[in-house]
Amino acid sequence: MIDFDTILQRKGTNCHKWDSLVSEYGKDNDIIPMGIADMDFPCSDEILAALRKKIDERAFGYCEDPLDGLRELIVERYNARDYNITADDIVIATGVVYAINNVIRAFSKPGDKIVLPVPYYTPFRPLVEKNGCQVLECPMVIRNGRYEMDLAAIEDAVDERTTMFIFCNPHNPTGRIFDEDELREVADFCQRHALWIINDEIHADFTLNKPMRSILNISEYTRSHTFTFLSATKTFNLAGMKMSFGFITDPQCRDRYHQQAGLTGLESINSLAPEAVKAAYRSSALWEKGLIDYLRANCAYACQFIKERLPQITVYPNEGTYLLWLDMRNCGIEAEKLNEYLINEAHVQLNDGVYYGRQFAGYQRMNCALPLSQLREALERMEKALNR
Numbered sequence: 001m002i003d004f005d006t007i008l009q010r011k012g013t014n015c016h017k018w019d020s021l022v023s024e025y026g027k028d029n030d031i032i033p034m035g036i037a038d039m040d041f042p043c044s045d046e047i048l049a050a051l052r053k054k055i056d057e058r059a060f061g062y063c064e065d066p067l068d069g070l071r072e073l074i075v076e077r078y079n080a081r082d083y084n085i086t087a088d089d090i091v092i093a094t095g096v097v098y099a100i101n102n103v104i105r106a107f108s109k110p111g112d113k114i115v116l117p118v119p120y121y122t123p124f125r126p127l128v129e130k131n132g133c134q135v136l137e138c139p140m141v142i143r144n145g146r147y148e149m150d151l152a153a154i155e156d157a158v159d160e161r162t163t164m165f166i167f168c169n170p171h172n173p174t175g176r177i178f179d180e181d182e183l184r185e186v187a188d189f190c191q192r193h194a195l196w197i198i199n200d201e202i203h204a205d206f207t208l209n210k211p212m213r214s215i216l217n218i219s220e221y222t223r224s225h226t227f228t229f230l231s232a233t234k235t236f237n238l239a240g241m242k243m244s245f246g247f248i249t250d251p252q253c254r255d256r257y258h259q260q261a262g263l264t265g266l267e268s269i270n271s272l273a274p275e276a277v278k279a280a281y282r283s284s285a286l287w288e289k290g291l292i293d294y295l296r297a298n299c300a301y302a303c304q305f306i307k308e309r310l311p312q313i314t315v316y317p318n319e320g321t322y323l324l325w326l327d328m329r330n331c332g333i334e335a336e337k338l339n340e341y342l343i344n345e346a347h348v349q350l351n352d353g354v355y356y357g358r359q360f361a362g363y364q365r366m367n368c369a370l371p372l373s374q375l376r377e378a379l380e381r382m383e384k385a386l387n388r
């Protein structure tokens with residue numbers, strides 16, 4: 001049995017999730033951070049042992065081949081799902097956000113329009129806009145109590161300058177895992193309009209409440225027009241290690257990707273990271289299974305708590321990810337003040353909905369990847385503050 005209950009002291013360790021609160025609220029604040037998507041759990045013993053072994057080499061020069069010993073592990077892991085990839089399809093990057101930037105730079109021109117479903121993972125908008133492109137927002141609408149894409153709403157706005165679609169599955173922040181027919185709709189839409197598909201699947205291991213298919217293999221078109229990015233960093237709590245990978249199955253597209261990457265050093269990796277990822281994929285399966293079970297139970301606990309004791313909040317139960325999307329517009333607090341209110345009155349930090357789209361004032365995103373005792377404490381604090 002793996003221990004996810006012990007509280008890990010992260011404050012004061014130059015940890016963004018905890019220490020970003022220090023400058024504003026002091027080092028003695030007792031705020032429980034449930035914002036930024038990393039987890040308050042120690043890494044698996046296997047990963048820690050692999051890193052110690054590497055550290056014992058006492059020198060950390062450049063990697064000869066960052067994927068050495070890892071290619072086979074990635075192919076095996078993802079072909080056990082429905083990816084159908086070969087070792088040649090793998091590309092590497094210091095992070096998914098950097099990799100997406102690389103694709104935008106290599107495959108679009110300033111002035112292009114890039115489709116972005118809304119709400120969206122915060123960095124997507126600046127990635128588009130700072131590369132001189134325009135965001136074409138595709139609204140996600142609530143049907144049958146869940147967020148779905150409304151592709152029909154943008155059909156007429158797509159024109160010859162529209163070149164890409166940024167797809168995120170499992171979806172941050174709504175926690176959706178898209179059904180196969182939804183993937184087909186996105187695939188058909190992209191084919192109809194000749195769009196490249198940027199496919200962010202960084203949360204693909206968090207299939208908590210539903211299995212997932214990748215859009216990569218939905219059609220011949222998606223197979224040759226999709227840039228899929230994943231990593232072990234979310235799943236195994238290695239985000240600061242900075243290493244991700246992707247699948248580009250078309251050799252010409254891959255060449256173009258590499259050419260652009262060569263301008264920036266994108267494919268040069270921290271030499272500790274591959275050791276951690278190999279240990280994750282080779283020997284941390286038990287830890288991973290324990291984690292997924294723990295997160296599933298945490299998210300179910302939070303949803304139930306909110307339904308019973310905070311009925312003024314609408315919670316959208318997550319199919320994937322460990323993130324819950326909360327509509328808090330009925331809490332009687334001005335949307336602009338909600339985040340501060342939660343910090344000052346409940347000593348709990350969530351992420352403000354407006355990070356995910358201007359229209360989401362009054363919403364919050366809650367990260368449930370923390371020990372259950374802290375999650376329970378955070379929810380009880382919210383109950384006290386909001387039911388006053």
Ligand SMILES: Cc1ncc(COP(=O)(O)O)c(C=O)c1O
Nearest residue numbers: 037095096097098121172202244
């Ligand atoms: C959807 C999504 N993409 C990308 C990232 C960041 O990935 P990286 O740290 O590899 O750039 C995150 C982190 O929260 C995320 O949620």
